[in-house]
Amino acid sequence: MNYDELADLYALQYRDYTDDLEFYARLADSQGGPVLELGAGQGRVAAHLARRGVEVWALEPSAAMRERGEASTRSLPVRWIAGEMRDFALDRRFPLIIAPFNALMHLYTLANQDAAIERVAHHLEAGGVFAFDLYNPLLIRADGALRLEGRYGEVEVFYHQEHHPAAQRLLTHYLVCEAGGGPRRRYTLDQRYFTRYEVARWLGGAGFDASLKGGFHGEPFTATSPVMVWTARRVS
Ligand SMILES: C[S@@+](CC[C@H](N)C(=O)[O-])C[C@H]1O[C@@H](n2cnc3c(N)ncnc32)[C@H](O)[C@@H]1O
Known part of the structure; x- marks a missing residue:
């Protein structure tokens, strides 16, 4: 990616x-x-x-x-x-x-x-x-819940994960929110685990x-x- x-x-x-x-x-x-x-x-x-x-x-x-x-x-x-x-x-x-x-x-x-x-x-x-x-990969707990990943100054980052075990694939969807109601941004990290x-x-x-x-x-x-x-x- x-x-x-x-x-x-x-x-x-x-x-x-x-x-x-x-x-x-x-x-x-x-x-x-x-x-x-x-x-x-x-x-x-x-x-x-x-x-x-x-x-x-x-x-x-x-x-x-x-x-x-x-x-x-x-x-x-x-x-x-x-x-x-x-x-x-x-x-x-x-x-x-x-x-x-x-x-x-x-x-x-x-x-x-x-x-x-x-x-x-x-x-x-x-x-x-x-x-x-x-x-x-034994730690993967992708239950789909939205969690707070961290607060970085004025920015809050949330994520949820999608696990595709048959493909050994983990998708992490990030939602980035700026304080004061600025535009929200979304990113997806695509990983294939070993x-x-x-x-x-x-x-x-x-x-x-x-x-x-x-x-x-x-x-x-x-x-x-x-x-x-x-x-x-x-x-x-
Ligand atoms: C999780 S980051 C790790 C960055 C750095 N090694 C560190 O420890 O902070 C993974 C990096 O691998 C790079 N990457 C993705 N696909 C790659 C590929 N096919 N060949 C080399 N690097 C790749 C990404 O662009 C990204 O910078």
Whole structure:
């Protein structure tokens, strides 16, 4: 999906989200740079790594997301690239490739997933690491109820979710209301979730030795873990 329409809302919702930053920073410290980030959004993670002196190549298809990312990393060693994770081609390999915060949930088909993992393997150095985090689908409770997602100054954001289990698809419908009765805006986030063993097979089949955790501090993965945190080393 194209995030252009969602870019303003995304900036409000996630400007203070930091849960994953130290996890990716530790990996960058141990693997070294440059780091390639797939679906780099507005540069939330890229900026954090770059402030520590790590060079980041930030791949992002949405022009509106990229513009915000470029603005927030202007004086930092971040190189922005317009592109999709299923068909990018860069003239170097990386010791670390990351896809933070559900970016892989925009690979909607098996063909997209196969193409993306082939591109990742191609761009990783031997022994390089591919790391990403995904929403734990066991937590989905899409009962259709409208809920308050957050208040951001004068803006209130409500959402309701639509779950299509047979398609492993989750639609999140946002309703954005400005104080003082301004126009209401609606956006839909379209995500295709991965199950645990689907990811394991995907990575194993592409020559990765993968490990799953249920949090950013090495917690075991359980049915109630908020995230699936995957670290996969390329072994063949
Ligand atoms: C949930 S955001 C995560 C952004 C960023 N990684 C972060 O942690 O804040 C997902 C991002 O993936 C991007 N995206 C969607 N489809 C993509 C694709 N096919 N290839 C690469 N990025 C994609 C979106 O434009 C969006 O910026």
